[in-house]
Amino acid sequence: MLGIPGRLRLPMVHYNRPTMSSSSTAHGTHSYYDWQVSTLMLAYDVSDPIPRSEDKRIADRQEAVAREIHDMAHVTIPQAYRDNPEMEFPPAVVTLLTKATLRRAAQIVGIA
Numbered sequence: 624m625l626g627i628p629g630r631l632r633l634p635m636v637h638y639n640r641p642t643m644s645s646s647s648t649a650h651g652t653h654s655y656y657d658w659q660v661s662t663l664m665l666a667y668d669v670s671d672p673i674p675r676s677e678d679k680r681i682a683d684r685q686e687a688v689a690r691e692i693h694d695m696a697h698v699t700i701p702q703a704y705r706d707n708p709e710m711e712f713p714p715a716v717v718t719l720l721t722k723a724t725l726r727r728a729a730q731i732v733g734i735a
Contacts, residue, residue: 655717655720656692658724659692659720659724660685660688660689660692662724662725662728663688663691663692663724663727663728663731664684664685664688665728666727666728666729666731666732667684667688667731669731669732670731670732670733691727692724695720695723695724695727696720698723699719699720699723700712700716700719700720701716704716
């Protein structure tokens with residue numbers, strides 16, 4: 624989705640929900656949102672690993688990461704896009720989200 628020049632369609636629909644859901648796939652935002660979740664989950668795994676056998680702790684961390692991304696998006700995305708989730712994001716907004724995600728991952732692992 625991000626490889627398409629121009630705009631990313633319907634991004635706020637997913638960011639309005641602080642948890643992951645299958646509806647994100649229908650709106651075309653799943654790959655970018657999943658990248659954000661994966662990036663932060665991996666960062667947390669570096670700083671505080673959870674054994675694969677601890678499903679509850681992993682699920683709790685994923686919920687916390689989803690809430691963190693939700694909060695990050697609402698701080699980062701300009702108000703006009705938050706007010707109208709049908710608006711397309713210009714590349715500059717996607718760039719802001721990417722920088723915020725990478726900045727947070729760097730903080731989690733202790734390099735920022």
